[in-house]
Amino acid sequence: MLNQEQIKSFQENGFIRLPQIYTPAEVEAMRTELDQLIQDWATTNMGWSGPWRNVYMDPDTEKRSMLTHLHDLHFYSEAWCHAVANPTLAASLADLIGPNVELHHTTLHVKPPETGMPFPLHQDSPFYRHEGFGYIDAIVHLDDTNDENGCLRFVPGSHKNGHIEHITQVDGQGCSPHLPTDQWNLENTVACPAQAGDVVAFSIYTVHGSYINQTNRWRRLVRLGYRDPMNKQLAGQSLGRAGLMVHGVRPAGSLAAT
Numbered sequence: 001m002l003n004q005e006q007i008k009s010f011q012e013n014g015f016i017r018l019p020q021i022y023t024p025a026e027v028e029a030m031r032t033e034l035d036q037l038i039q040d041w042a043t044t045n046m047g048w049s050g051p052w053r054n055v056y057m058d059p060d061t062e063k064r065s066m067l068t069h070l071h072d073l074h075f076y077s078e079a080w081c082h083a084v085a086n087p088t089l090a091a092s093l094a095d096l097i098g099p100n101v102e103l104h105h106t107t108l109h110v111k112p113p114e115t116g117m118p119f120p121l122h123q124d125s126p127f128y129r130h131e132g133f134g135y136i137d138a139i140v141h142l143d144d145t146n147d148e149n150g151c152l153r154f155v156p157g158s159h160k161n162g163h164i165e166h167i168t169q170v171d172g173q174g175c176s177p178h179l180p181t182d183q184w185n186l187e188n189t190v191a192c193p194a195q196a197g198d199v200v201a202f203s204i205y206t207v208h209g210s211y212i213n214q215t216n217r218w219r220r221l222v223r224l225g226y227r228d229p230m231n232k233q234l235a236g237q238s239l240g241r242a243g244l245m246v247h248g249v250r251p252a253g254s255l256a257a258t
């Protein structure tokens with residue numbers, strides 16, 4: 001599904017944009033059902049905590065900044081159940097971590113208009129630690145993104161050495177895992193703008209983040225986490241839960257490895 005150049009680019013940079021994985025009709029169905037899920041099930045609050053908030057936002061914006069989120073949309077909606085098993089996406093991921101690919105989780109991140117929360121630089125590994133490299137997050141774009149509404153931004157090559165320790169406590173208080181802003185700043189990252197229907201895929205270890213949504217429109221992205229079923233999970237979100245096999249078959253012994 002992917003050509004050698006795309007595979008090499010992913011191995012080198014740790015991220016790749018996969019254009020138009022979803023048709024306009026599929027995007028429309030996902031948007032429609034997402035609207036209902038947001039109304040009925042999602043949470044809107046200040047989002048991630050930590051001292052990084054005062055680095056990327058002035059005090060007034062920081063107070064008003066919001067994030068809308070929800071886990072495991074595919075348990076709530078037919079359109080999202082189809083979306084996670086998209087054969088083109090599954091085959092592309094198999095080219096990167098396959099041949100066997102298991103869905104691990106899905107998570108919605110909506111940045112509301114004008115104050116939709118920025119994300120400080122981080123890896124996704126602190127949220128669901130795994131032993132090896134066979135894990136990819138695939139971000140489904142329901143809206144076109146750019147820096148104005150908070151597109152994904154990456155540190156190319158940052159995945160290569162695996163997990164980095166994150167700040168998880170400040171003055172004895174827990175906070176959302178993030179990297180120190182004096183060493184890892186959004187300014188020193190590469191933007192990855194994308195179109196609705198695209199997927200941006202990256203390693204669990206690729207350092208990434210995004211700016212605040214300054215536009216008057218919602219920015220809707222959904223993260224689909226996939227792994228090689230033999231990649232043992234150590235801690236965090238969805239630990240011990242088996243997921244759908246979207247490519248290949250579950251190898252003997254891999255359930256014990258979750």
Ligand SMILES: O=C(O)CCC(=O)C(=O)O
Binds near residue numbers: 109208209210223
């Ligand atoms: O939604 C964003 O802008 C960032 C999302 C993110 O960092 C993640 O899903 O790991």
